[in-house]
Amino acid sequence: MLDFIASKYNYWIYIVLMMIGFYAMIGKRNLVKKIIGMNIFQTAIILYYVSTACKWGGATLPILTGGHGHGAVEHAIEVSNYINPLPHVLMLTAIVVSIATLGVALAIVIMIYRKYNTLEEDEILKAMK
C-alpha cells in the first residue's frame, strides 16, 4: 500500500490538493474563500498535467543543440532523454484561463461587496430578501 502511494506520489498530491479546493468551493460560505478554493482546484490540475510530463533518469528540456542550418541535428533523438514539453505548453494556456477566471470572479465579488457590504453568503441572501 505504502509503495503504491509512494510510487505515484505526484498524483496523490494533486488529488489531495484538488479535494481541498473542491471542499472550499462547495463548503465555505465566504465568497473570497470560495475563490481561493477555485484557484487551488485549478492549480492542482495544472500540477497534475505538468507532473505527467516528468521522466525519471536524467531527462532534460527538449532543446536540440547542434547549431543551425542543414544537418543541424546529426544524431537521432532519444525520446527518453527529454521530458514531454506539450503538457507544459497546454498549461500555459490553462494558467491564462485560470487567471482570467480569477479576475472575473474577483470583479464580481467587488460588485457584490459594494452592494451589500459583506462577503458572507448568508448575510447577502438575508439582505436580498
Add this chain to the structure above:
Amino acid sequence: MIEQAPILIVVIPLMFSFITPLIGWWKKELCYPWVILALTLSVLCSIITLMTVLSTGVIHYRLGSWLPPWGIEYVIDYLNAPMMLLVSGIALLVAIYAKESIEQELPGKFVYFYTVFILQVTGFLGIVITGDAFNLYVFLEIASLTGYALIAVGEEGAPLASFRYVIMGTIGACFYLLGVGYLYIVTGSLNMADLAQLLPSLYGSKVVMVAFAFFMVGLAIKMALFPLHTWLPDAYTKAPSAASALLAPLMTKISIYVMIRVMFTIFQPDFSIIMTHTTDIMVWVGILAIFAGAIMALAQTDFKRMLCYIVVAEVGYMVGGVGLANTIAIKGAILHIINDAVMTLGVFAVAGIVCYRMKSHNISDFKDLFKKMPFTMTALVVAALSMIGVPPTCGFFSKWYLLQGAVVAGSWAFVVALLVSSLVNVVLFFRVFEIGYVFNESDDGHDSHAHGDEASVIDEAPLSMLIPTMIVAVGIVLIGIYNQPILINIIEHAVPKL
C-alpha cells in the same frame, strides 16, 4: 478565399471584438454597424462552409498547415456545419435586437457590452468548429468567462447569480480539462479523430473510464442537466435581456453538441452504449430533468424564470434523446438542438421586449399585451406553440422523432415524460396568454377615460427589437415546414453509425 471560410468564421468575430472598443472610443455610433458587419460576415462564411460541406463532404482545415495529430485541426462535418450557421445566425439576430434593450438597461455601457458579446460568439463558434479536444476547452472557457461577465451586469442580484455560475462553471470546465488530461496520458494525442483511432484498444483501462466520467459530468454542469442545473435559473433570469437572449438558446445547446461529439466522435458508440451503459443513465436523468423542469416551471410567477425551467426540461429532452441510442431518437435530438435554440431565442426575445416596455418580467405584466403589442405577442404565440409541439411549427417534428425513437427503444417512461411535459407547456403558456387577454377595462372605476383610451393604443417595441423577433417567429414555422429537406440532406448524415 472560399477555402479559408472555416477559419474566418472564428477569426472575424475575434478580431472585430478587439477592435470594437477602439471604434467605440473613436465614434460610439459606429460600434453598432461594426458589430452587425462582423456577425454578417460570420454568417456568410458559415453559409459558404455549409454549402461546401453539402457539396464535397467533410472539410478538414489545418491551422498553419500542421498535420493533424500535432497541429490543431478544424473539422466541419454534417453535425457542426448546421450548428455553426445556427450559432452565427442567432448571434446576428440578437446583436440587432440588443441595441435598444442595452441602451435602456445598461446606459453608457453599450460599447463594452458589444465587445464582450462578440467575444462570446467567438467562443461559441470555436467550440463548435474545432476538432481538437484541448482547443475545445479553451473556447469553452472563452464562452463561459464572457457569459459570466454578461450575466453579472444584469439587474438586482445578478452578481451573486453570476458568482454561483462562475463556481459551477469552473468545476465543469476543470472536469472537462481533467478528462482531456487523462486521455492524453494514455494516448498522447489531443486530436479528436486521432483519439478515436487510438482509444478502442484501451477501452478496458480505468483511466479511460474515469476520463469519460469526467467529460460527462463536466458537460452536464455546463448544460444544466437536472441535478446540476441550480446555476441556470438565477443566472438567466437576472441577466440583461439581450444577454439572456444570447446565452439561453446557445450555451446549453452547444454543451449538448459537445456531449454528442465526446460520446460518438472521441469515443465509439459501442463504448457509451454497450460497455458503460451511460446511455441508460442518460435516459433516466433526462426523464428526471423533464419532470423536474416542468414542475418547477409551474411554480414560477416570473416569466423569464419560468422560461429558464423550461430550458432545464428541454435539456432533458435532448440528453434523453441521445441516451435512447437509436438512429431515430438521435436524429430527433440533433434536430431538437436546432429547433430548441430557435424557439428559446423566440421566447426570450419576447421576454426582453416585455421587459423593455414594462420594466419587469413578471407574468402579471402581460396584462393587456395582446392589445398593446400584437406583433410581439404573435411571435410569442408561435414560439409557445412550437415549445408545446403543434404542427407546423418546428417543435412538433423533433418531438415526433424523439417520441418515435422512444417507442422503438421501448422506453415508455420517456414517452410519458415527453407527453406530460408538452401538456405542462400548454398550461404554462396558456396561463400567460390568458393574462395577456385580460384587458384593462376592469379597473375603469377610477380615472376611466384617460386609462381606457391609452390602453387601446398599439404600443409596440422599437423596430430593431421587433424585426429580429418576427424573423425568429417566421423561422420557427419555416424550419417546421422544411424539416424534411433539413433532415434528409444534413442531419441523416450527422447521426453516428450505431
